[in-house]
Amino acid sequence: MTNRFAVILAAGQGTRMKSKLYKVLHPVCGKPMVQHVVDQVAALQTQKLVTIIGHGAELVKSQLGESSEYALQEEQLGTAHAVMQAAPLLEGQEGVTLVVCGDTPLITSTTMEELLKHHEQVGAKATILTAHAEDPTGYGRIIRDENGNVEKIVEHKDASEQERSVREINTGTYCFDNQLLFDALKNVSNHNVQGEYYLPDVIEILKNQGHIVSAYQTMSFAETLGVNDRYALSQAEKTMKLRINKQHMLNGVTIIDPDNTYIGADVSIGQDTVILPGTIISGSSSIASNCEIGPHTEIRECKIGERTVIRQSVAHNSSIGNDVNIGPFAHIRPDSMIDDEVKVGNFVELKKAVFGKGSKASHLSYIGDAEVGADVNIGCGTITVNYDGKNKYLTKIEDGVFVGCNSNLIAPVTIGKDAYIAAGSTINQDVPSKALSIARARQVNKENYIDKLNKNE
Known part of the structure; x- marks a missing residue:
């Protein structure tokens, strides 16, 4: 089996979040975004996982612990520059490297596995995870030739009007031949509107060298959502919440009102348990079978046995x-x-x-x-x-x-x-x-006390 490596981009501060908390540490269903990504990548059985850190580096390392190795991007000069920081850990090794953003908490190991399989089956040296967007504003566009092959990726700010009309977008997730990736990164320039080193430029470099560049389009645009502000965070929360609730219901849990029930990603619930509206269950809580929880109940980091009822x-x-x-x-x-x-x-x-x-x-x-x-x-x-x-x-x-x-x-x-x-x-x-x-004063009754009190007035 081909060696697999992964690079998670988690160095940005996320100024549009308008928060003291670094972007990738903002929680979705009770778990930091970057932790969601790391947990999904872990299921791919990579030989090495490297997280690129910058702003909030120590906090990110504290969150992820030993589940990842780390490379520091001291100055944020673009996505290509970020991946280049992993060179001391990955450069020269044979295998396939997955690159995924730490602010895409909805991406699943299933989708990433399909991307990797497609990459290997077509013999590509670079494969882009794409999606169809009804509103592609802000996304890089996938530009294909007349045969449907990937020609290039154009960032929204650099795209022409015709290119902006394209709805197939770059999700920011890729896989590359590892050796070719780090060779190509040395040739990426920053001659663009932002003056940054863009990772998508590696695609064009590899294509010009005659290598196969492919794209795998996921059917789930929601999985590719990148969280850059509080509104996008709320959308990710909503999607993740319904995904989690659906899985519990398919496993035999009754959730009366899924839209108003909030269950964390690491919660386990037994069959025939009923969850009533307004309930919040978080952390690594476990609830056994045949329980009734709610309405309007908050459970955090608890272990709950069978047939237990907890209300409000x-x-x-x-x-x-x-x-x-x-x-x-x-x-x-x-x-x-x-x-x-x-x-x-x-x-x-x-x-x-x-x-x-x-x-x-x-x-x-x-x-x-x-x-x-x-x-x-x-x-x-x-x-x-x-x-x-x-x-x-x-x-x-x-x-x-x-x-x-x-x-x-x-x-x-x-x-x-x-x-x-x-x-x-x-x-x-x-x-x-x-x-x-018995530890109380002996009772004393004062007869006619009120009559005497009234006379004194």
Whole structure:
């Protein structure tokens, strides 16, 4: 098999984004654009992947990590100049090099594989990925001869009126014979309107040398979308969202309203789970089968078991078991671990809490920095008082405990197995197993108090 290499162009700042965040790091469905591209290229099993970085170089390297090698383009002088920065890593090696832009998050490994196969089958030394655009404004045009062969690529700013009428556009993705690519790059000039070194000029150089130049036209123009501003970013987000939702539905997930459901690219969802409108699921969250999520629920970096229901709630960076019922209006904050058959009701907040099997906090409670055992009932208005203004402390509630309404458990404190806490108690000492703890002032009734108060007026 022919060696395969890939170069991803990710050096531009993206001034039209009008953002402090570098263009290729803007997220689409929760993942930076350049990460989408790298993940798709990775499926092609390339021998070497080189990302060209410039603006935001360290941030891009931090995002991609060891999945890529890097070459720095210190001064942005055009796409040909960018690819030339990979010469120390690729020049002289035999094989095919794929060049793809880091701001094309919708491109798929399937399309790139078809491009590479076409390139190899026709024996081309350069192949252009093209597409048909209803509005080709701003794109380079593919100019063919009378036999349909690629004659040249003309940038929009350099094109004549006749050339601008062509609707077959250059998507900015190519594959080249690697050795010929780097030889030709040395002959690219910057004699154009922008004064830049254009990668498409390599096409004309190779053609003039008598090499076969081909084009493979994809049927999906949407895949080729390059994101240069916030509007294009929104279009990419919309397309990616529907693509992701469609795949989940084909895999057996019911999404009631795909237009208003937002699922990240790395989310996994089991069969017969129902996702209701307004739900956002992001990160590497996994949801098992037969769950019901939503409406208007936010899930981020969570693992959720089977048959769990989460309604109008927020859950972040937590583990949630089987047959759990959460919401409405619950907040599961990071590092919470919820066991099977738990109920977390309306206006309950958990933070860094372990919640044992079958336990319940049905409404209006805060359980933070706590270990709650199995079959515990936490009454309305209960608070684990975990913070003294400087440090956080642990509350431990053992199996079978009943905590009455409006109780304050001042940490560090342990409530023993099967103990009862009377409603309205403020507990600041450990409670033994099977004890009843009452920590409140004795009730005093002042008879006829209002009559006496009125007389004094």
